[in-house]
Amino acid sequence: MAESSFDSVDEEYAEIVVVRHGETSWNAERKIQGHLDVELNDAGRQQAERVAERLSKEPKISYVYSSDLKRAFETAQIIAAKCGNLEVLTDRDLRERHLGDMQGLVYQEASKIRPEAYKAFSSNRTDVDIPGGGESLDKLYDRCTSALQRIGDKHKGERVVVVSHGGVIRSLYERARPSARKVEKILNTSVNVFRLYDGDKWTIQVWGDVTHLDQTGFLQSGFGGDRTSG
Secondary structure, X not given: OOEOOOOOOOOOEEEEEEEEOOOEHHHHHOEOOOOOOOOEOHHHHHHHHHHHHXXXXXXXXXXXXXXXXXXXXXXXXXHHHHOOOOOEEEOHHHOOOOOHHHOOOEHHHHHHHOHHHHHHHHOOOOOOOOOOOOOOXXXXXXXXXXXXXXXXXXXXXXXXXXXXXXXXXXXXXXXXXXXXXXXXXOOOOOEEEEEEEHHHOEEEEEEEEOHHHOOOOOOOOOOOOOOOOO
16 A cells, blocks of 8 residues: 655755656566566556656656666656656666576466576575576665665755666665565556665655556556566
8 A cells, every 4th residue: 555745855864766667568478577678668658657747746856866777767767858857877786686597487487497596586585596697685685775875875855766676676665664564566657755864764755656657557466566576
């Protein structure tokens, strides 16, 4: 269920609007993306236009950051154009989790085609790397939380957008709410607003908000924004 709370930004914190990229054809086909560079589909572009329109009517955005993968970068470009023709700043550390030999597979077939990778991917342990160059959940967490902290440190008193991926956003949630239940899924172009204060304090002001998609629609499954990461 979406949570929301908006106030003006003050100098004590950076307000970071974290948005998952729009839908891709692989999301719709339940194919695992990871670091593979898949473009938005038509539905994803419509979703990006809707979230961009929404953000353009909210408090001023100063900067737009993005993963360098096409699905995130294109989403970010659409947002940046609507919010004052801003430049999109890319950061590889905002990429999705590298899913090794799972990448490119249809999720339902992965356990048969790549059993070792599937076993590692499905493990409850957070320190297990996925065969084929994949990352553990711990490596993903360290990479993306450090990236968001760097952005927060640069932009105290400002509101910035970060466009990223389902697995990344799940890790950011765990950083802000370490004792909370695991989040189930991150929907395409969902809006999640974090405030980063001095002293490593993170709070969440808005979570999982997709009200801008009422007229557009979205994948209810949230494929790629749940444990399937994409």
